Amino acid sequence: MKITLNSEPMEVSGTVADLLEARTGDRRPSGIAVAVDEEIVPRDDWARWQLRDGHVVEIVTAVQGG
Amino acid sequence: MTTSPMNSLKIAGRELSSRLFLGTGGLPNLALLPAVIDAAEPGLVTVSMRRTSSTATGGLLETLRAAKVPILPNTAGCLSAREAVLTAELAREALETDWVKLEVIGDETSLMPDAVELVEAAEQLVRKGFTVLPYATDDAVLARRLADAGCAAVMPLGSPIGSGLGILNPYAIEAVVAAVDVPVVLDAGVGTASDAALAMELGCAAVLAATAVTRADDPVGMARALRLAVEAGHAARGAGRIPRQAVARASSPMEGRIA
Numbered sequence: 340m341k342i343t344l345n346s347e348p349m350e351v352s353g354t355v356a357d358l359l360e361a362r363t364g365d366r367r368p369s370g371i372a373v374a375v376d377e378e379i380v381p382r383d384d385w386a387r388w389q390l391r392d393g394h395v396v397e398i399v400t401a402v403q404g405g
Numbered sequence: 406m407t408t409s410p411m412n413s414l415k416i417a418g419r420e421l422s423s424r425l426f427l428g429t430g431g432l433p434n435l436a437l438l439p440a441v442i443d444a445a446e447p448g449l450v451t452v453s454m455r456r457t458s459s460t461a462t463g464g465l466l467e468t469l470r471a472a473k474v475p476i477l478p479n480t481a482g483c484l485s486a487r488e489a490v491l492t493a494e495l496a497r498e499a500l501e502t503d504w505v506k507l508e509v510i511g512d513e514t515s516l517m518p519d520a521v522e523l524v525e526a527a528e529q530l531v532r533k534g535f536t537v538l539p540y541a542t543d544d545a546v547l548a549r550r551l552a553d554a555g556c557a558a559v560m561p562l563g564s565p566i567g568s569g570l571g572i573l574n575p576y577a578i579e580a581v582v583a584a585v586d587v588p589v590v591l592d593a594g595v596g597t598a599s600d601a602a603l604a605m606e607l608g609c610a611a612v613l614a615a616t617a618v619t620r621a622d623d624p625v626g627m628a629r630a631l632r633l634a635v636e637a638g639h640a641a642r643g644a645g646r647i648p649r650q651a652v653a654r655a656s657s658p659m660e661g662r663i664a
Contacts, residue, residue: 345456362457370466371457372499377487379494397456399495401466403435404453404481405428405566405593405615 340392355396356385362398371400414448414610416588417504417536417557421448424605425635426477426590427628428615431567435465437624442472445618445628448611449477451506454496466500477538479506484519486526493530505530506560506613507539516566516593520547524554531555540592543577545584552585559585560592560613563604567616569596572603582608597627598634605638606646 342349344358351358355373356366363371366386373380374397380388390396414421427447432438442450450469469476478496483489486509493505509526511519518541530537536557541547543561551559561581564570571594572578582589588610595601595614604612612635621627 370499372454372495372497374491374495377491379491379498381498397495399454399492400457400499401452401476401478401496402455403429403432403465404455404479405430405451405613 340390342390342392342394342396344396345398351390353390354386355380355388355390358390358396359385359398371398373398414588416538416610421475421611422446423448423632423635424611424639425601425632426451426611426613427618428613429465429469429619430481430615431619432624433619435468438465438468439472440625441618441628442469442474444625445632447474449504449613450474451477451479451613451615452500453479453481454492454499475504476500476502477504477506478502479540480508480526482513483509483526484511484513484522485509486522486529489522489526490529490533493526493535494533497535503534504536504557505538507537507556518542518562520544523547524550527551527554527556538590543574543581545577545580548581548589549584552587556587558588558590558610560590562593563591563600564594566593568594569617570594571596571600572607575603575607578604578607578609595631598630601631601634602638602641605635606642608642611635 360366375394414424423446425447426449427445428451480489480492489509497503509519509522510516527537527539538558539551539556540560548559563572590611591604591609592613595617601612614631618624618627
């Protein structure tokens, strides 16, 4: 299925945790937050939160900033 | 870090160890950050939230956690209340803090706060349980609206972000201090130590500096200078300055002079 991850189209299947593992090598990385369709997916839900076709996913972390 | 009673600051019931807050943006090399934090001894350190692919994290959070300094995420770059609220919620989830430096700018050129969106975002975030520190213009009416919305502090700009122009309208900053009961934190515009000292002399509870430190020739040296300036300005405010007057007033006795 196709999702949009940080504005880029992407083919994935599975849960938010699966996506994080593919992207960061960690199913529960620290200092990261995930939103799907502008709703926060809490860390404790990542492993059971199923991605669906058309979902718009944001994965963010902290960077240097004022 | 040491906390003297004179210098203690409470925001939303939480005691902060310093009245200098440090922004991390603009530092050419993350490896400098520990030394800058050591020199600044900041009460809070700000970070921004960005997509994981756009910028390497480079161990920023590890550095801040090792320094044991409280992290204040900001919503820098957000142009609407909707974006700012989502960014704050992402920051709360990622960093496990409900504190947020709320920034909603009107455009990417002036970087000036959008007052309408700012108040809307502040109201929403307060309802969602956030401790909101909004970046605002030096407008006493807006400051009061933000305080009335439940913000824990207000953060007026001295001059535009990154400009280093200092406090362009000290009377407006004094008016903001007089208008609200919450702490006032001078946010943008600090260029050097005297700007930070002036902010404190005007009655600000704290100063946030980013570019002034991170883009100085010697960021560690400027971090130390701003820490001392904030302390000096706060002490001067407490000591009560003499009134300005246009005529001279001798401090030596006139009586008993020879000739």
